Amino acid sequence: MQFTETSVRDATIIDPTPHADARGRFMRAWCLEEFADHGITFAPVQANMGFSTKRGTVRGMHFQGAPASEAKLVRCTRGAMFDVVLDLRPESPSYRSWHGVELSGENGRMLYLPEGCAHGYQTLEADTEMHYMTSAFYTPSAVRGARFDDPAFGIVWPLAVSEISEQDRNWPLAGRMPGIAERDRCLTA
Numbered sequence: 001m002q003f004t005e006t007s008v009r010d011a012t013i014i015d016p017t018p019h020a021d022a023r024g025r026f027m028r029a030w031c032l033e034e035f036a037d038h039g040i041t042f043a044p045v046q047a048n049m050g051f052s053t054k055r056g057t058v059r060g061m062h063f064q065g066a067p068a069s070e071a072k073l074v075r076c077t078r079g080a081m082f083d084v085v086l087d088l089r090p091e092s093p094s095y096r097s098w099h100g101v102e103l104s105g106e107n108g109r110m111l112y113l114p115e116g117c118a119h120g121y122q123t124l125e126a127d128t129e130m131h132y133m134t135s136a137f138y139t140p141s142a143v144r145g146a147r148f149d150d151p152a153f154g155i156v157w158p159l160a161v162s163e164i165s166e167q168d169r170n171w172p173l174a175g176r177m178p179g180i181a182e183r184d185r186c187l188t189a
Helices: 032-037 180-188
Strands: 002-005 012-015 019-021 024-026 046-052 058-064 072-078 080-087 098-104 110-113 117-123 128-134 143-145
Touching: 058 080, 072 080, 072 098, 072 117, 080 110, 080 128, 098 110, 117 128
Parallel strands: none
Antiparallel strands: 002 012, 012 110, 019 024, 046 128, 058 117, 058 143, 072 110, 072 128, 080 098, 080 117
C-alpha cells in the first residue's frame, strides 16, 4: 500500500498495490503492521456499508463526540464517490480545513480519518456503494454533524446535490456547534 498525507493533519490517502492476473486482482484493504509502520494506530471494531442509488447524493458531515470519538477507514466498493474529511479538532494546525478525494470501486483507494474529524461524501455515479470501518462502536447519543454547505468550511462538492437527508441538511452551522463556537470566540478575543 502507498500512504499519502493530506492537508488535514493525520488524515491519509491509502492506495492499494494490487496483484493482477487473468482472473482479476487481489489487494490488501487493511493491515495492522503496515498502518503502524506509517504512524497510524487503527484498530477497527465495527464495519458499515452504505448504498446510494442517485448520482449527486450527499451524506455527511458526520462524527461522534467524546467519549465515543472514532477514526474511520473509508473505501468505495462499487461506483465512485468524492470523500471528504473535515478537521474539527480545535488544537489541530489544520482546524476547520477539509480534504476531498475520489474513491471508486475501480481505483480501490481508501481514506483514513483520525478521531475528531467529520466525514461526508457525494456519489459521482448512480448505484454507489461504500464500506468503512470504525475504531469505536456506533453510539446514538454521541452522533454529531456539521452542515455540508457551511460557508465557515467552504467544502466544494463536485456536483449539484441531488439527494440529502433532512438531518444532514439541518446540522448546525459552525458558529452554533459546541466546541467550534467557543474556540472561534477565543481566536477573535
